[in-house]
Amino acid sequence: MKDENYAFLFDEYDGDEVVVYDTETSGLNPKKDEVLSIGAVLVKGNTIVTSKTFELFLKPSKEISKKSIEIHHIRPCDLADALDPLEAIEKFLKFIGSRPLVGYYLEFDIAMINKYVKPWLGVTLPNKKTEVSAIYYDKKIELIPQGNIDLRFDTILHDLDIPNMGQHNAVNDAIMTAMVYIKLMNTRRLK
Numbered sequence: 653m654k655d656e657n658y659a660f661l662f663d664e665y666d667g668d669e670v671v672v673y674d675t676e677t678s679g680l681n682p683k684k685d686e687v688l689s690i691g692a693v694l695v696k697g698n699t700i701v702t703s704k705t706f707e708l709f710l711k712p713s714k715e716i717s718k719k720s721i722e723i724h725h726i727r728p729c730d731l732a733d734a735l736d737p738l739e740a741i742e743k744f745l746k747f748i749g750s751r752p753l754v755g756y757y758l759e760f761d762i763a764m765i766n767k768y769v770k771p772w773l774g775v776t777l778p779n780k781k782t783e784v785s786a787i788y789y790d791k792k793i794e795l796i797p798q799g800n801i802d803l804r805f806d807t808i809l810h811d812l813d814i815p816n817m818g819q820h821n822a823v824n825d826a827i828m829t830a831m832v833y834i835k836l837m838n839t840r841r842l843k
Contacts, residue, residue: 654774662778663750669696670782671747672754672833673706674825675761676724678716682763686712687737688726690744690765691822693830695754698838700830706747707823709734724820741768752780756805756829759783784808784829787836795842808832811842 653659673692679685687710694704709726711734721727735743744765755761758781766776785803788811792801805828809816814831817824 654772658745658773661745661748661750661775665750665752665780667751669694670752670754670833671695672826672830673744673748673761674755674822674829675764676726676820676822677764678712678720680760682760682767685764686710686714687740687764687768688712688716688720688724688731688734689822690740691824691826692744692747693823693826694751695830695834698834700827700834702827705823705827706744708740708743710737710740711735737768738772741765741772745769748779750779752782753777754782754784754829754833756784756808756825756832782833784832784836788812788832788842791836791839791842812836812839 671692672695673690675687676689677685677687689707689709692706694701709731711731716726716728753762762777762781770776785808788808789801789803793799805819806816809828809832812832812835814828814835817828819825819828
């Protein structure tokens with residue numbers, strides 16, 4: 653680790669909190685695309701702690717494409733006061749600490765954050781990770797052995813009777829994912 657000030661990321665976590673997070677990016681390739689916003693919310697037990705919501709916008713190094721803007725509606729003017737990416741990532745790391753991370757297709761969001769963390773600290777995010785679509789799949793496959801299970805976010809929301817607050821906003825996506833997580837963790841069997 654290049655900076656011992658971040659050794660806290662490796663502390664063993666023994667609590668009942670998780671951080672549910674999402675990123676909005678300039679594209680879907682972690683090697684060339686950039687994080688434009690990070691949204692996260694703290695879940696303590698079965699409660700979404702909305703007073704512990706995290707949202708930051710990051711300055712991109714290049715112009716964002718029209719297609720990207722159409723998806724997440726983050727315009728160049730929305731990024732006028734955005735933070736330098738490393739400053740934003742530093743704030744995010746302090747927010748998450750060593751708590752477990754939860755997300756929907758979390759592997760992508762982790763790869764996007766690690767794009768900044770690895771060169772800076774020499775490590776990748778060590779936090780325990782939980783993928784909500786995997787939990788959903790495991791619970792659904794009991795009902796449909798060898799079946800095709802639709803893992804699209806809209807489908808999961810609808811199936812779990814969770815309101816869609818509007819996707820492609822990092823904080824909204826994190827809050828909806830937190831609702832999915834809590835419902836799945838408290839549901840023995842899906843219908």
